[in-house]
Amino acid sequence: MTEPNGFAVVGKPLPRVDSVAKVTGRSVYADDMLPARTLHCKILRSPHPHARILAVDTSAARRMPGVLAVITGADLPIKFGILPVTQDERALEHEKVRYVGDPIAAVAATEEEIAAAACDAIAVEYEVLEPVMSIESALAEPKDERIQDYGGPNNIHKLVALEFGDVDGGFARAEHVREDVFFFQGNTHLPMEQHSALATYVDGKLTLWSSTQVVHYVHRALAKVLEMPMSRIRVIGAAHGGGFGGKTDPFAHEIIVSKLAIGTGRPVKCTLTREEVFYAHRGRHPVLMWVRTGVSGEGKILAMHFRTALDGGAYGSYGVASTFYTGALQTVTYDIPAYRFEGCRVFTNKPPCGPKRGHGTPQPRFALELHLDKIAHELGLQGVELKQRNFIRPMTRTVNWLRVTSCGLEECTERVMTASGYMKRERRAGHGMGFAISSYLSGAGTAIYWNDMPHSEVQIKVDRGGVTAYCGAMDIGQGSDSVLATIVAEELGLQPADIRLVTADTDTTPIDLGSYSSRVTFMAGNAALEAARKMRALLVEAVAAKTSKDPETIRVGDGRMGEVSFEEASVLAEARFGTLTTAGSYTPPKLAGPYKGSGVGPSPAYSYSACVVDLDADARSGLVKVNKVWIAHDVGRAINPLLVEGQVEGSVYMGLGEALMEEQAFRKGLHKWPSMLEYKSPTFVDMPEVQTFLVETVDPEGPYGAKEAGQGPLLPVPPAVCAAVHDALGIWIDEVPATPEKVVEALRRKAKGEPPRYGPSRFPTIPFPDPIKAEPPAHGQL
Amino acid sequence: MKGEMARDVERLVLALDVNGERTELLLPVHKTLLEVLREDMRLTGTKHGCELGECGTCTVLVDGAPQLSCLVLPVQIEGRRVTTIEGMANGSVLHPLQQAFVELGAAQCGYCTPGILLAARSLLDGRPRPTREEIGEALAGNLCRCTGYAKILDAVELAAERMA
Numbered sequence: 001m002t003e004p005n006g007f008a009v010v011g012k013p014l015p016r017v018d019s020v021a022k023v024t025g026r027s028v029y030a031d032d033m034l035p036a037r038t039l040h041c042k043i044l045r046s047p048h049p050h051a052r053i054l055a056v057d058t059s060a061a062r063r064m065p066g067v068l069a070v071i072t073g074a075d076l077p078i079k080f081g082i083l084p085v086t087q088d089e090r091a092l093e094h095e096k097v098r099y100v101g102d103p104i105a106a107v108a109a110t111e112e113e114i115a116a117a118a119c120d121a122i123a124v125e126y127e128v129l130e131p132v133m134s135i136e137s138a139l140a141e142p143k144d145e146r147i148q149d150y151g152g153p154n155n156i157h158k159l160v161a162l163e164f165g166d167v168d169g170g171f172a173r174a175e176h177v178r179e180d181v182f183f184f185q186g187n188t189h190l191p192m193e194q195h196s197a198l199a200t201y202v203d204g205k206l207t208l209w210s211s212t213q214v215v216h217y218v219h220r221a222l223a224k225v226l227e228m229p230m231s232r233i234r235v236i237g238a239a240h241g242g243g244f245g246g247k248t249d250p251f252a253h254e255i256i257v258s259k260l261a262i263g264t265g266r267p268v269k270c271t272l273t274r275e276e277v278f279y280a281h282r283g284r285h286p287v288l289m290w291v292r293t294g295v296s297g298e299g300k301i302l303a304m305h306f307r308t309a310l311d312g313g314a315y316g317s318y319g320v321a322s323t324f325y326t327g328a329l330q331t332v333t334y335d336i337p338a339y340r341f342e343g344c345r346v347f348t349n350k351p352p353c354g355p356k357r358g359h360g361t362p363q364p365r366f367a368l369e370l371h372l373d374k375i376a377h378e379l380g381l382q383g384v385e386l387k388q389r390n391f392i393r394p395m396t397r398t399v400n401w402l403r404v405t406s407c408g409l410e411e412c413t414e415r416v417m418t419a420s421g422y423m424k425r426e427r428r429a430g431h432g433m434g435f436a437i438s439s440y441l442s443g444a445g446t447a448i449y450w451n452d453m454p455h456s457e458v459q460i461k462v463d464r465g466g467v468t469a470y471c472g473a474m475d476i477g478q479g480s481d482s483v484l485a486t487i488v489a490e491e492l493g494l495q496p497a498d499i500r501l502v503t504a505d506t507d508t509t510p511i512d513l514g515s516y517s518s519r520v521t522f523m524a525g526n527a528a529l530e531a532a533r534k535m536r537a538l539l540v541e542a543v544a545a546k547t548s549k550d551p552e553t554i555r556v557g558d559g560r561m562g563e564v565s566f567e568e569a570s571v572l573a574e575a576r577f578g579t580l581t582t583a584g585s586y587t588p589p590k591l592a593g594p595y596k597g598s599g600v601g602p603s604p605a606y607s608y609s610a611c612v613v614d615l616d617a618d619a620r621s622g623l624v625k626v627n628k629v630w631i632a633h634d635v636g637r638a639i640n641p642l643l644v645e646g647q648v649e650g651s652v653y654m655g656l657g658e659a660l661m662e663e664q665a666f667r668k669g670l671h672k673w674p675s676m677l678e679y680k681s682p683t684f685v686d687m688p689e690v691q692t693f694l695v696e697t698v699d700p701e702g703p704y705g706a707k708e709a710g711q712g713p714l715l716p717v718p719p720a721v722c723a724a725v726h727d728a729l730g731i732w733i734d735e736v737p738a739t740p741e742k743v744v745e746a747l748r749r750k751a752k753g754e755p756p757r758y759g760p761s762r763f764p765t766i767p768f769p770d771p772i773k774a775e776p777p778a779h780g781q782l
Numbered sequence: 783m784k785g786e787m788a789r790d791v792e793r794l795v796l797a798l799d800v801n802g803e804r805t806e807l808l809l810p811v812h813k814t815l816l817e818v819l820r821e822d823m824r825l826t827g828t829k830h831g832c833e834l835g836e837c838g839t840c841t842v843l844v845d846g847a848p849q850l851s852c853l854v855l856p857v858q859i860e861g862r863r864v865t866t867i868e869g870m871a872n873g874s875v876l877h878p879l880q881q882a883f884v885e886l887g888a889a890q891c892g893y894c895t896p897g898i899l900l901a902a903r904s905l906l907d908g909r910p911r912p913t914r915e916e917i918g919e920a921l922a923g924n925l926c927r928c929t930g931y932a933k934i935l936d937a938v939e940l941a942a943e944r945m946a
Contacts, residue, residue, distance in 0.1 A: 015884045022892030023880040023899060025827015025867035032826035192831045192839055192893040192927055241829070241893030242927050274832040477891025477928050642887040646933055650890065653930030676836040676925065684918040687931045 013642035030196035030238035039108040041270035042115035046097035049131035049349035049669035057123040066114035086316025091255035098314035101279025131349040138346035147347040163771035165338035170303025174294025183735040184363035187662040188283035193241020196271035199261035214514025221250030237504030240476040245355035278674035282354030286311040287363035290763035303338040310345040317354035325360025328601030331398035369436040369719035397777040401593025406697035408634025412610035415632040420612040432728025436719040440712030443519025445602035454585035456523040457510035462580040465567030472512030473524040474504040479643040491532035493556040518708030525703035530584025542573035595774035608634040611716035617728040622740030632693035636707030647709040655717025734759025801869025816851035827867035838924030841897035867896035879941040888937035890928035
C-alpha cells in the first residue's frame with residue numbers, strides 16, 4: 001500500500017531487519033566465533049608512556065607449554081596508518097614505545113591464560129624517556145627527544161592556516177569584537193563490545209573477521225603490512241557491538257592475528273580486554289580553542305578568527321583530517337563573510353586520538369555556540385536571536401567553498417523553541433535553559449586515499465523471486481542493513497524483510513568505504529537506489545512484454561508487478577534476459593574549493609540540528625541535573641523514523657555524557673581510569689526525557705531526500721548544557737565536562753568578584769605559518 | 783598435542799542446569815560462569831563488556847534473579863536454574879519483552895541487549911507493572927552506549943502492558 005508520503009515502506013517505523021537475531025542472542029560478534037583449534041592471542045603492551053626499546057627477550061615465553069608462536073616488531077616492521085600522509089604505526093613496535101599500551105610482542109597459545117602468562121614472561125629492556133603529556137609541553141623543546149620523527153617544530157604534528165575573504169577589513173568594520181578561550185576535554189567511545197578479531201589462513205588465503213567499521217581500510221592495511229596481494233585477503237565485518245568512530249582505524253591486533261594465523265596454520269583470535277580498549281582509543285581529541293569574532297551593531301557576523309590546538313596522542317591516526325575539521329564546519333551554520341582558521345595538532349605520550357561521533361567538530365561547535373551566546377549577552381540579545389540573524393540560507397556556498405543545499409535550521413529552531421517554551425521559561429533559582437544548533441556531513445566528499453572510484457557500490461541479484469543485495473557497507477548498529485533493504489524493497493514493491501543482504505565482506509560484496517562520517521545512508525543508499533531501479537526496469541519490461549502492456553502502466557507494489565506476482569515477474573525476466581543482476585554506484589560530486597586543504601569539509605549534503613536543554617544546577621554541590629532535552633534534526637527524509645529517532649536519542653545521550661562526566665584523563669603518564677566503573681558514562685537513571693522532532697527538508701541529492709542522523713545531533717548538546725548552566729547560575733563553564741567541581745569553582749570566583757567562569761585563561765603561542773589565502777566563491781555561486 | 787593439558791589446574795565435574803537442560807562439564811574451578819557459558823557450552827548470546835562486574839552486559843538469571851555471570855563461579859550455582867538469552871523465547875515465539883524490543887527499535891548494536899532483556903524479565907516477573915522510574919532503577923546496572931535508553935524504557939513499558 002502506498003502511504004500518503006507516496007512511498008510503501010520508506011518513512012515507516014519498521015523493525016530492523018536483524019532485530020530478532022539481536023534480541024535472541026543469535027547475532028554472531030567476532031568474539032563469539034571459536035573455530036576448532038583456535039589459538040588465543042595476547043599482546044604485551046608498554047608500561048611506559050615514552051621509552052626506547054633496547055632488547056626484547058622472548059625465549060622464556062617460547063619455551064612455555066601451550067605456546068605456539070611469539071612475534072615481535074621485527075616480524076611486522078612495515079608501518080601503516082589510516083591516512084596516506086601519516087603511515088606512522090607498527091602492529092608491534094621494536095624501536096620505541098610512545099604511550100602506555102603501545103604493543104610490543106604477541107603470543108598465540110592454546111589457552112588465553114597461557115598466552116597471558118607467556119606475555120608476562122617476555123623480558124623487555126627499556127631506556128625510559130621523559131613523557132610529553134600536555135599541549136603546552138608538546139609545543140616546548142623536548143627534554144629527551146621528540147615522540148615522532150616527523151612534523152615539528154618540537155612535538156607539533158600538523159599546522160594549518162587558511163584565510164577566506166577580507167578578515168582584517170571585517171574586524172576593522174565591526175562595531176563589537178570579542179575573544180574567548182575554551183577547552184573540550186578528550187573522551188572515548190566506550191563501545192560495549194571490546195574490539196575482537198579472528199584470522200584463518202587456508203589455501204594461501206587469509207580471512208579476517210573483525211569488529212571493524214570499515215572492512216576496506218583493514219583490507220588495505222593487511223595487504224601493506226603482510227606484503228600480500230589484496231586478492232589473497234578477505235576481511236569480513238562480524239556483527240558489530242558499537243563503534244562511534246572507535247573502530248574506524250586498522251588496528252594492531254587485526255594485523256597480529258593475521259600474522260599468527262599465517263605462521264601457525266591455525267585460527268587465531270584476539271579480543272581486547274576492557275583496559276586495552278581504552279588504550280586502543282582513537283577517541284575525541286582534547287582541543288584548546290580561541291575564537292575572535294567581529295559583529296555589526298545588529299549582531300551580524302563580519303569576520304571570525306578561529307584557532308585550535310589538538311592534543312593528538314602518540315600517532316597520526318585521522319589527526320590531519322581532525323585538525324582541518326576543527327575549522328571547517330563553523331561556516332555551514334552561520335553566514336561568515338570573512339574567516340581565518342589556524343589549527344595545530346601535537347603529539348603527546350597518550351593513546352592516539354582520532355574520530356569520535358562528530359569527528360573534530362563537537363569541540364569547535366561547543367566553543368562557537370557559547371562564544372556567540374556571550375556576544376549576544378553583550379549586545380542585549382538572546383543567543384537564539386543573534387544566531388538566527390546569522391543563519392546560513394539553503395542553496396549557498398560558504399566563504400570556505402562548502403556547498404549547502406537543503407538546510408532546515410530555521411524549522412529545527414522553531415520546533416525546539418516552541419515545544420520547550422524557551423522564551424517564556426520560568427525564572428527560579430538554579431533553573432536554566434540553553435539553546436544551541438549544529439550541522440554535520442552526510443559523508444565526506446573525498447575518500448581517505450585519493451582515487452576517482454565510487455565511494456559505494458551495490459549489486460542486486462534476483463533469482464526465482466528471491467532478492468539479494470550485496471554491499472560493502474558495515475552495519476554497526478545504526479541500521480545500515482535496514483536502510484539498504486528498505487530502499488531495495490521500496491523500488492521492487494516488496495517488504496524490507498523480503499530482501500536478503502550480504503554486506504561488509506571484501507570477497508563477496510562490492511566496495512563501500514564503511515561506517516564513518518555519516519556516509520552510509522546517503523552513499524550506499526544512492527547506490528542501492530540506482531541498482532534497484534535498474535532491476536525494476538528489467539522486471540517491468542519482461543512483464544509488459546508478456547502481458548502486452550505499456551511498461552509505463554505496470555504498477556509495482558504489494559509483492560506484485562502488474563498482473564503477475566513478483567516471483568512470476570522474476571521468472572519472466574530471467575527467461576528474457578538471463579541471469580538477473582544489476583549494479584549501482586555512488587560517487588560524490590566534486591565539491592572541494594580551489595585551495596590546498598579544501599578536501600576536508602565538503603559533503604554532498606549537511607544535516608542540521610537544534611537543541612534546548614532544561615536543567616537544575618545546585619549552587620552548593622555544583623551538581624547539574626538535566627530535566628529534559630528537546631532536539632529537532634533535519635534528516636532530509638527519514639527512511640525509517642524509528643531508526644532515525646534511535647540515532648538522535650543516542651546522540652543526545654552521548655552528548656550529555658561528554659558535557660557532564662566523560663573524560664579520558666591522565667596522571668603521570670597513566671590513564672586515570674581505564675575501566676567502565678571509573679570512566680563515568682550516563683546510566684538509565686542519569687538520562688532525562690528526550691523529545692525528538694524529525695524535520696524533513698528532502699535533500700535534492702539524498703536517496704529519497706535523506707541525509708545523515710548518527711552524528712550531527714550530538715553536537716549542540718554540550719554547548720546547550722553549558723548555556724543552560726549560565727542561565728541557571730550566571731556562570732560560564734567554558735570547559736567540558738562541566739563537573740560539579742568546576743561549577744562550584746566558578747561560583748566561588750563569582751562570589752569573590754572575579755570573572756564568573758571556569759575555563760582556560762589563554763591560548764598558547766603557536767608558530768602558525770602565514771595563512772593560505774583563498775578567494776571566496778562568487779556571490780550567488782552554488 | 784603440544785602442552786594442551788600441561789598446566790596443573792584443579793578441575794571439577796559440575797552439573798549445570800541452563801535453560802532447563804542439564805549438562806555435565808569438567809571445568810577448571812576458577813573459570814567463571816560467563817566463560818563456561820560462552821566457551822564450554824557455546825551459548826554465546828551472553829556477552830561481556832568488562833569482565834569486572836561494572837557494565838551489566840553479561841547478566842544472566844540464576845533462579846530468576848539477575849546475576850553478573852563474570853563474577854559467578856559455576857561451583858556456586860550448581861543445582862540452581864540458570865537462564866540465558868537463548869532460553870528466553872518460547873521456541874520461535876519471542877518473549878513479550880523481546881517482541882517489544884524488536885517493534886520499538888530498542889536494540890541498536892544489540893550487544894548489551896541480552897543482559898538488559900534478562901534484567902528486565904526479572905523485574906517484570908516480580909513486579910508486573912513497574913513505573914518508568916522503577917524500570918530505570920532496575921536496569922541502572924546495565925550500560926548501553928547506542929540507544930540513550932529511551933527506546934529500552936518504552937519497550938519494557940510496552941511489554942509490561944501486554945503481559946498484564
